[in-house]
Amino acid sequence: MLAEVVAVGDELLYGDIINGNAAWLGRHLADVGVRVERSVVVGDDVTVIEQALRAAAGRADVVVVTGGLGPTQDDLTREGLAAAAGVGLRRDDFLEAQLRRRFRELGRQVPEMNYRQADLPESAEPLPNVPGTAPGVRAEIGQAVVYALPGVPHEMYAMFTASVLPDLLRRAGQPAVVVHRVLRTAGIWESAVAEAVAGEVERLRGVGNPTIAFLASGGQTRLRITARAGDRAEADRLIAPVEAAARAALGPAVYGVDDETLAGVVGRQLTTRTATIAVAESLTGGRLAAAFTETPGASAYFRGGAVVYATDSKASVLGVDPEILATDGAVSARAAAALAVGVRDLFGATWGLATTGVAGPDEQEGKAVGTLHLGLAGPDGTTTRSLRLPGDRPRIQTFAVVQALDVLRRTLSGLPVAGTGPSGAMELPDR
Numbered sequence: 001m002l003a004e005v006v007a008v009g010d011e012l013l014y015g016d017i018i019n020g021n022a023a024w025l026g027r028h029l030a031d032v033g034v035r036v037e038r039s040v041v042v043g044d045d046v047t048v049i050e051q052a053l054r055a056a057a058g059r060a061d062v063v064v065v066t067g068g069l070g071p072t073q074d075d076l077t078r079e080g081l082a083a084a085a086g087v088g089l090r091r092d093d094f095l096e097a098q099l100r101r102r103f104r105e106l107g108r109q110v111p112e113m114n115y116r117q118a119d120l121p122e123s124a125e126p127l128p129n130v131p132g133t134a135p136g137v138r139a140e141i142g143q144a145v146v147y148a149l150p151g152v153p154h155e156m157y158a159m160f161t162a163s164v165l166p167d168l169l170r171r172a173g174q175p176a177v178v179v180h181r182v183l184r185t186a187g188i189w190e191s192a193v194a195e196a197v198a199g200e201v202e203r204l205r206g207v208g209n210p211t212i213a214f215l216a217s218g219g220q221t222r223l224r225i226t227a228r229a230g231d232r233a234e235a236d237r238l239i240a241p242v243e244a245a246a247r248a249a250l251g252p253a254v255y256g257v258d259d260e261t262l263a264g265v266v267g268r269q270l271t272t273r274t275a276t277i278a279v280a281e282s283l284t285g286g287r288l289a290a291a292f293t294e295t296p297g298a299s300a301y302f303r304g305g306a307v308v309y310a311t312d313s314k315a316s317v318l319g320v321d322p323e324i325l326a327t328d329g330a331v332s333a334r335a336a337a338a339l340a341v342g343v344r345d346l347f348g349a350t351w352g353l354a355t356t357g358v359a360g361p362d363e364q365e366g367k368a369v370g371t372l373h374l375g376l377a378g379p380d381g382t383t384t385r386s387l388r389l390p391g392d393r394p395r396i397q398t399f400a401v402v403q404a405l406d407v408l409r410r411t412l413s414g415l416p417v418a419g420t421g422p423s424g425a426m427e428l429p430d431r
Contacts, residue, residue, distance in 0.1 A: 004056040008068035049080025057141035066149030069134040081122035178237035188253040190216040196249040219402035270301040278347035279305040280339040281422040284355035303347035318342030329365040333384040338373030352377040
């Protein structure tokens, strides 16, 4: 079963809102064996919506539309859907009565325009919207079924789960089970991940099932293995040898699977060792502490953090020797090591982890934008790692958090700290 997704709204075209609905739908459709072949965004124009829906219905079995079902003049999905189906609009008396009763119960006085939400293309059926007021629409264009859902994410999620998904499963009979296994890597380029598993990718090209995809984001690369089968057990059987081959090829770069996070994995390592961590941040400005505390139960191992952004605060708060700051500078491996020791001692933690560097847009102390120095202080002394990271300020800070967590993960696992870094990163001498 093939599907296309059409998102409606000028706000999506202009970048005011990111089209997260398409990503959510793509993932959940794939999970039930429906393959999304196209996903497009169109503006608030009846003709454009009509053309997009007619074209999608001519290619796919299923078309899912999001947005444009509200009460205002720019909510035109119903009109576009009716035009694409070659029918008119009708006012559904029952839907209108439901809306009037709901508004009364909410104590709201609303303009008559709100009852446009009760209009449906002729021969279409409404889909209930429990969290909101705008009903969805199920219609047919040729051989394709079209589901029009609200653009508000939580309303769309609820309607898809309650109404669209059961209808799709009924139409498909017994759809194939689609299972994903995601291997998560850090400290290695996307191209290096692809090169490591090139032999397995080539082997699978002639088979077609399972498949491998690479998803790089935020200094990490995910390797996704997807298998389609009659049941979960058969899909798992297909995935197992591919996963084993990928793990063998990638080695210590793999830190977790599926929904695991790097901070969560590090947290488990610390918990197992009954160890604690404290962080000192300059370059990352609190993002490293935030990564730790996003994980439930982090209070068992995360002692606290100090954001020492100004150079003098590195000495006054964490006791960095002023001589280090005067000779090597605040952006240096020695400063990173001293920060790690200072924050470890301040919070009484087992480990101290520190970041210092240059996020940009300008150089600092003659050091280039993207310079990162990490310091890690533990029971057996201190280690440092120095990198030159690519990208703009937000990307550099994101990459720095990943690199800091990965240094700690590798150290706790007894693995070599040095890796190849995120795409475009390069090792720098510790100076």
